[in-house]
Amino acid sequence: MRGIILGLISLIFLVAQVNGQENEIHGEVLSGSEPVAFATIFIKELSAGTSSDEEGKFTLKLTGKGPFTVQVSSIGYKTFQGFIQGSERSLTFQLEAIDSGLEEVVVSGTLQEVSKLSSPVPVEVYKSGFFKANPAPSLFESLQNVNGIRPQVNCNICNTGDIHINGLEGPYTMVLIDGMPIVSGLATVYGLTGIPQALIERIEVVKGPASTLYGSEAVGGLINVITKSPENAPYFSADYFGSSWGEQTLDLGLKSKWGKNIQSLTGINAFHYAHPIDKNGDGFTDLTLSERISVFQKLHISRPGNKSLNMAGRWVYEDRWGGEMNWNSKFRGGDEVYGESIYTNRWEVFGNYDLPGKENFTFQYSANGHKQNSVYGETFYKANQSIAFGQLTWRKEFSKNQFLAGLAYRYTYYDDNTPATYSGVEERNKASQIHLPGIFIQDEISLGDKQSLLIGGRLDYNSIHGSIFSPRLNYKFNSIDKSLVMRISVGNGFRVANVFTEDHAALTGAREVVFEEELKPEKSWNVNGNLVKKIYTLGGNFISLDATLFYTHFSNRIIPDYESNPNQIIYANLDGKAISKGISLNSTLALANGLEGSLGATVMDVSLEENGVSRRQLLTERISGVWSLSYKVWQWGLTLDYTGNIYSPMRLPLLGPLDDRAEFSPWWSIQNIQITKNIGKKWEIYGGVKNLLNFTPPANSIARAFDPFDRGVEFAEDGSVLPTPENPNALTFDPTYVFAPNQGIRGFLGFRFTISD
The missing domain is CATH 2.60.40.1120 (Carboxypeptidase-like, regulatory domain)
Structure with a gap:
């Protein structure tokens, strides 16, 4: 013992x-x-x-x-x-550098891979983690927390919308996938839905004209969606979340190898919402119901000498509807129950190929087809659009110059069932076909360690409008330690408007499309001043300040006139000017206590001037702010995210002098909170609340929602609305008085699963 x-x-x-x-x-x-x-x-x-x-x-x-x-x-x-x-x-x-984002490679500003800090063109970069702080069913909604960008909902019923950059409407924004023009014209309305977010590496934003490199439509700016390369993507990823409103979103990504030289990346995005909700009591769905599926495929083929060969494609199908709560497909196109139903079938292919040899020749291409079958009440709208694009570029470095030259060609075909594509003279349907060949050059000149100068120009020939020239000049100065960067940009943008694709909801068989003159391409001149300052503190904190002054002057702005004659849509170039000017400030911070995030604000004035009279542009705020703050609780493996935006009043579209609805929206804000829990290296569980303040527009946003077919409206001989005892404000049914989503507060819960190796 x-x-x-x-x-x-x-x-x-x-x-x-x-x-x-x-x-x-x-x-x-x-x-x-x-x-x-x-x-x-x-x-x-x-x-x-x-x-x-x-x-x-x-x-x-x-x-x-x-x-x-x-x-x-x-x-x-x-x-x-x-x-x-x-x-x-x-x-x-x-350890990760706090300001590593300034050194990451960007391509959108110059069509060449350069670090963000070295780029003479200011490019904003948003990585996939930025969008995880506020998960959304589509990229369209995800952009709501980017400073100076606002997703604008244009219809209370079908919930279609576009992207505003510094107050300029969607047709002035070009959206690219991997640098290729994919979303444009008809697809601007729907093209930002269905992109599998699990496969997005980053999003690059350039504000201001970029027509010198990208041609028509890059007038207000561009959004370039960069997808992950198969080499860097995880082997498998899954992201699913649902909301208390019944929305369900699924993103899947899979990497595989096809033999020794081919790497594949496959993505699937699915969205399901089939639960009609009417919180505001107007008898109409607050949120459009939708069934959407998108399949994305990307191939990278290894070649000798690190030459690139990439091919990608995407297919999207969506069936969406909104309307009276008792609507179903048997009422589609009828006059018993009002509904707006949209079938969208879209395909895209794009890629690039480095030509053999010592010289840096690259061929890039894209093509897409978009078929749409829509009804707005009893009005049918059927359209078919196809776009083909090809571009050959040559890059050469010599002495202190980085030279780029290219040849481009774009073909656009558009046809629909409206008077817009009907030839009254020949009395037959006449589809629109536009050929747009072009040539461009640019030279980036290094002026030492502190300065660089970018000079560029582009000449396009439009088969309808003739030759269009767009130059640009960019200057960059940075301090020796690169803690201070200054950029000055002057550029020209142009847009050959395709009026057939931008106001299709208004085009009905009862209206005659009238062109008062041969429409000239819209042109803009833009001046930007950008200043970036990095600040480090001894306590391990980092703050970056990014300020931009912008001024854009438009000529030949094309304005559709629906009011002069109720039986016509009259198109003409603005006999005057349009101005967009303002200042924006972005700040990113990373504090030693674990708080990270970004804050941004934009103050702007967007106006139209004709015959000496200036008026503020509709649906355009003067002041906006965004924020995204994240705090990590290390000991618990938790991340807290608080995101939001705020907008000042904007002028709203009224139906006439007797319309008693408010002419301006109130100040409004959408705010969200999320908690994410890491479980090992493969799992994440996240959940939170969207629209914390439960903000929604006024319940009377849809004029005469009780009479969607205008059976109780009396019209004069000229088509104008007569005030009557039953309709004293001379209103018709109208769902375009909209400035914010009708979707109120809701909870959400989801998970992510990733196998990296």
Whole structure:
């Protein structure tokens, strides 16, 4: 017995001695492959630590088994926090530079891969993590937290919309996928839905004309959706979430290899919402019901000499409807129950091919087809659009010059069942066909370590309007340490308007389309001044300030006139000017306490002037603000996200002088909160509340919602509405008085599953 007791005492003493032994750990702190000198490595439980030397190496002594919480920090880098065991022998910590976004590669500004900091054209970059802070069923909704960009809902019933950049409507924004013009014309309304967000690497935004490189439609700016390359994508990813309103969204991504040289990336996006809700009591659905499926396929083919060969395609089908609560498909196109039903069938292919040889020749191409079958009450709208695009570029570096030249061609075919494509002279249908060949050149000249100059020009020949020339000039200055960057840009943009595709809901068989003159291409001149300042503090905090002054002057603005004659739509170039001017400020921050995020605000004035009279543009706010704040609770593996936006009053479309609805919207804000829990390395569970303030537009946003077929409306001989005792305000049924979504507060819950290797 005595021997057993002595043995136990000896064992306890030995264990205590082992536990009390110091374990010496050797390690290094890196950022990529570069060492991080003088980084602090701190162990919370032991209140002890050390620092790395000039080569990023360190020695750390631990007492006990652990686990221990380790925190690694250095000025200019995001703080790393994790867990280590007392038995570790060697450690390597990777730190991410706080301002790494300034060094990432962008392509949208110059059509060449350059770091964001070095680009003479200001390019805003939003990575996939930015959109995870406020998950949405479509990219259209995800852009609501980008400063200076507002998704505008244009119809209370069908919920179609477009993207406004600095107050300019959707037709002035070009949307690209992997640098190829995909979403334009008819597809602007629906093209931003159905892009699998699980496959999006980042989104690049250029504000201001970019027609020198991208041609027509890049007048107000461009949005370039960059998808993940198969080499860098996870092997499998799944993202699903649903809301308390009954919305369900699923994103799937799969990487695979087809033989030795082909890598494949497949994505599927599905959206389902089939639960009519009428919270405002107007008898109409607050949110359009939708069934949508999108399939995306991308191939990367390895070639000798690192030459590129990529091919991609996407197919989207959507069936959506909104209307009176008792509507169903048997009422489609009839006059018993009002509904707006839209069938969309769309395909896209695009890619690039580096030509063999020593010279840097690249051929890029895209093509898409868009078929739409829609009804608005008893009005049918059927349309078919096809676009083919090809571009050959040549890049050459010599001395202090980076030279780029290219040849481009775009073909656009459009046909529909409205008077817009009907030839009254020949009394037959006449589809629109436009050929647009072009040539462009640019030269980026290095003026030393601090300055660079970009000069470019483009000449296009439109088969209808003739030749169009668009030049641009960009100047960049940066300090030696690159903590200060200044850019000045002057550029010209143009848009060959396709009026057939932009006001299709208004085109009915009862209206005659009238062109008062041969329409000239819309043109714009833009001046931008951009200043970026990076600020580091000794406490490990980082703040970046990005300020931009912008001024855009439009000529030949095409304005559709629906009011002069109720039986006609009259198109003419604006006999005057249109101005968009303002200032925007973006700030990104990363604090040592774990708070990260961005804040932004834009103050602008967008107006039209004709015959000496200036008027404010409809549905355009003067002041807007956005924010996205994230805080990590390391010990619990939680991330808290708070996102939102706020808008000042905007002028709304009234139906006439007797319309008693408010002429201006109120100040309004959409705010969201989310909590994300990491479970291991593969799982994330997230949930939260959208539209915390439960803001919705007035319940009377749809004029005469009780009489959608205007049976109680009396018209004069000229087609104008007569005020009557039953209709004293001389209104007709109208769903276009809309400035914000009708969808109120709702909860959501989802999960993400990722296999990276």
